[in-house]
Amino acid sequence: xxxxxxLINKYGYSNPFSFEEIKFNNYSLPWIKKELNKLVNSNTVxxxxxxxxxxxEKTIFGNSSLNPQKIIEKKYxxxxxxxxxxxxxxxxxxxxxxxxxxxxxxxxxEKSRVREITINNLKVILRKSRVNITNxxxxxxxxxxxxxxxxxxxxxxxxxxxxxxxxxxRGINRKAITKYSPFFPDKVMRNLVESEIIYDxx
Numbered sequence: 001x002x003x004x005x006x007l008i009n010k011y012g013y014s015n016p017f018s019f020e021e022i023k024f025n026n027y028s029l030p031w032i033k034k035e036l037n038k039l040v041n042s043n044t045v046x047x048x049x050x051x052x053x054x055x056x057e058k059t060i061f062g063n064s065s066l067n068p069q070k071i072i073e074k075k076y077x078x079x080x081x082x083x084x085x086x087x088x089x090x091x092x093x094x095x096x097x098x099x100x101x102x103x104x105x106x107x108x109x110e111k112s113r114v115r116e117i118t119i120n121n122l123k124v125i126l127r128k129s130r131v132n133i134t135n136x137x138x139x140x141x142x143x144x145x146x147x148x149x150x151x152x153x154x155x156x157x158x159x160x161x162x163x164x165x166x167x168x169x170r171g172i173n174r175k176a177i178t179k180y181s182p183f184f185p186d187k188v189m190r191n192l193v194e195s196e197i198i199y200d201x202x
Contacts, residue, residue, distance in 0.1 A: 082107030
């Protein structure tokens with residue numbers, strides 16, 4: 001099996017991967033880097049940006065391009081290191097069908113308090129996480145961010161029902177809210193109480 005075969009088996013086509021995560025038959029990183037550069041030079045593998053690669057799929061229009069959403073997820077959301085916020089999160093939860101013009105993300109992988117970037121014409125606002133995001137707290141943090149993103153008028157009966165379903169499905173409880181709400185503005189608890197969503201949380 002060649003390095004290319006190993007990459008295809010693990011990542012398939014048009015899925016981003018980083019150089020650091022490549023493992024192949026106990027070969028050294030310098031050897032892998034050399035072989036990877038050969039694949040890049042032959043256009044078998046594409047270097048999207050420094051350290052990020054993907055294998056293009058050949059089509060009648062040429063090599064396939066990389067979906068910017070996959071880049072966002074790879075760099076800022078993988079391994080539960082970040083979460084969507086604002087309209088981006090509301091859309092994913094299903095409480096709005098409005099598609100945001102700008103993707104908003106809180107992530108461990110951002111050092112600036114807030115920074116705007118563009119990935120293939122897709123605008124992304126990156127924010128440094130309020131507290132370190134982990135597997136254990138990502139759902140409660142994204143929920144609290146939702147309560148911080150909108151005014152109380154936004155949480156009508158239909159949206160409240162969907163939010164409560166999300167809370168129950170993700171196992172969010174008052175203990176977790178009590179632990180992490182101090183990292184958020186007072187608006188969060190005010191919206192929780194005034195919307196009466198707090199009373200549906202165990």
